[in-house]
Amino acid sequence: MPFLIALLDFAGSVALLLWGTHMVQTGVQRAYGPRLRSLLGAALRRRDRAFVAGACITALLQSSTATGLMTTGLANRGVVALVPALAVMLGANLGSTLIVQVFSFDVAALSPVLILVGVVLFRRGAGSRAHDLGRVFIGLGLMLLALHQLLGAMSRYEDAPALRALLGAVSSMPVLNLVLAAAITWAVHSSVAVVLLVMSLAAQGVVAPEAAFAFVLGANIGTAINPVLEGVSGPDPAGRRVPVGNLLPRVVGALALLPLLPLLVDFSAAWHAEPARAVADFHTVFNLALAVLLLPLLVPYAGLLRRLLPDRPIADDPGRPVYLDPAARQLPVVALGNATREALRMADALERMLAAVRPVLEPGSRVGDATPIQALDDVLDRLNAAIKTYLVSLDIDELGAADHRRLNDILRFATHLEQAGDVVDRGLRGHAAKRLRQGMAFSPEGQRELLALFDHLVPNLRMAAALFTTEDLRGAHALYAERAAFDRAESEATDRHFERLRSGRTDTLQTSAVHLDVLRDIAQINTLIVESAAPPVLERAGEAPAPSPRQEPS
Structure with missing residues (x-):
């Protein structure tokens, strides 16, 4: 004893x-x-x-x-x-x-x-x-x-x-x-x-x-x-x-x-x-x-x-995490920085995805042009899952209040980008492919309106990625201003589409359903991009984010 x-x-x-x-x-x-x-x-x-x-x-x-x-x-x-x-x-x-x-x-x-x-x-x-x-x-x-x-x-x-x-x-x-x-x-x-x-x-x-x-x-x-x-x-x-x-x-x-x-x-x-x-x-x-x-x-x-210990050539797998170092989980400030870098790779993948889907919306495109989009959506899914697994493995007792806020911001950013990728793959790509399979063509005016709205997505995505990194209040205001301008342009495009329908335009009538679906998809992607980074910055500044006009997908 x-x-x-x-x-x-x-x-x-x-x-x-x-x-x-x-x-x-x-x-x-x-x-x-x-x-x-x-x-x-x-x-x-x-x-x-x-x-x-x-x-x-x-x-x-x-x-x-x-x-x-x-x-x-x-x-x-x-x-x-x-x-x-x-x-x-x-x-x-x-x-x-x-x-x-x-x-x-x-x-x-x-x-x-x-x-x-x-x-x-x-x-x-x-x-x-x-x-x-x-x-x-x-x-x-x-x-x-x-x-x-x-x-x-x-x-x-x-x-x-x-x-x-x-x-x-x-x-x-x-x-x-x-x-x-x-x-x-x-x-x-x-x-x-x-x-x-x-x-x-x-x-x-x-x-x-x-x-x-x-x-x-x-x-x-x-x-x-x-x-x-x-x-x-x-x-x-x-x-x-x-x-x-x-x-x-x-x-x-x-x-x-x-x-x-x-x-x-x-x-x-x-x-x-x-x-x-x-x-x-x-x-x-x-x-x-x-x-x-x-x-x-x-x-x-x-x-x-x-x-x-020479550099080893690694097969180019864009879905493989690069910055999620397991050893860094012992030090939250480093682990959160690593997860931030990995989340920015998701923004790059989504930008490549948007670049791949744009030709499908243009005249003369083919169904096969949409093939790379599915692979890029898989990249977003894998990176999002890896980031979540990495962050939830951190010791909660090691995280301060600022660390918890940053962790939630990273999860929000990654989740919204993954959801935007789903809209591109399952919505935008599918609707565009349906138009191509049925041999339909948008009206010249409708084609220009869709492409004009679509071309706002990449600049807004880059702005959201920058805001995610800097957390600057001026950037949040600018991004919400872009969303307001985008929503007005979408509403005006919808009104013009209905005007063409009432005038009896055959080309508009044939593609009306697909046109409205594509328009809705583009607007949904833009909303997810803006909501990925701006609301947390505004909330910490004591400003209530503007309500989203659309329900985000679950």
Whole structure:
């Protein structure tokens, strides 16, 4: 029973440490996520600035994995080159050691104060920056509290014979220590938490200094494994250059230092009286040494990575998602950006669909001209399904109020474009094909009216895509003005069609039903395009969107 209680105390303290780390990460992401990503993107033009930005952002997020996901996403989209992206990762590795350095001092007394400040800020209202910063302070307080509990648990049970025997057996095998620490760090997704745990064990003498150093090396490897494994499912090896480029130096450096651990322990003992400080400094020096050695060699190192992971030609499948990186789901700001990029691909596919259907409306067209439209509609269906699956897989607890709004905007945009594609394929294409099969021809006036209205669709689609990206109120007003002008033109075209019918025009009478169906389809497509992006922008500005004159398809 005492052993079981000790195990529960230990497991509970470790869980509290992990949860505190998680709260700090999510709080910083919600409060400053978009700004951090913009800062990172601006710094990636030079390797020295990229290195500093990676260290600073990781110190705030307490997660080199989060920084790596942002960097990998930017690099895979071609926004930044491989060399500065690797520099960011070197900085991120060093930044993850800064919080360990802070916690290596006796700051446990600050835990109640940090939690109190965090609770006060957290209760100031959901969705505010103070609310998010409250999570950060609560997380920091919980981390200090967990470390204090770990030290107490270790002091009570450090002389237990079974524990001593187990740790003594493990301590004699540095390679096993390294592998064990790497596996644990990969499982918990936090090298900070694992290194802090090793510091607690070393401070109580439960783990020998040589074993503690080996654990630190393993933690450095483990935190770089997860991004590589999550990227294996990607179709292009080039997308794994940044995570693999981050992992390789850590593995090589750790294996090179393993035989030297006894010498490093003796050297460290001459400088440090406290084992916990020695562990923290070894963690920092290891990452700093890798950065100093590798920063000047990043250009040839990047060339080596390009040879090891070359660009792979991929069959041109427009329905295959390109930007929905599974690894980015851990960082909402990156995942939402990826989904936005994928939704814009749907706008491109719908534009190609409209370009394909226009010839079917012109004189002299053939039924076979409509064949590519069905394939493009399938592209829209597949992309829409992939975006929805990707977004619903995000952790709701990781999303702030702004993230929820953006997620809903993306779903709305993608759904409306998919519905517009259905109208093009099942309505417009079908009605136009019916006219061609029956050998009917629109009247010259009706033909011009239909094409004039149709030619407004692509400009309006481009305007909606731009508004979806910028969320600018002026763009929403302009798009609704275009819809109002379009509705007036449609109404006038309908009135002129009826006038031709009353005058007894034979060509108008023969194609009247198809003409009105095509006119309705074009108007429905335009409504779906406008409604895909404009209403959320107007609603957030406190303006009620104008009511749609048509019921959108379900």
